[in-house]
Amino acid sequence: MNGHEHQKFQSILALSADAPDLLRPCDVERVLDAAQDQGCFDEFRKWLLCHDLQERTRTSIKTYGA
Secondary structure (H helix, E strand, O other), rough: OOOOHHHHHHHHHHHOOOHHEEEEEEEHHHHHHHHHOOOOHHHHHHHHHHHOOOOHHHHHHHOOOO
């Protein structure tokens, strides 16, 4: 991941949390929708899942749109 992508992902995350581990399950839809709007859904989702997340948040990310 280059610096531009990291900055973009941090901007999307900032809609709901200061860090991935602070993302709440109720905010997953908001940030994933924003990533979809910016054309980086798959990459952003993978980036989030690489972090140490609350289990409910991780499950919400994995099942989003299912």
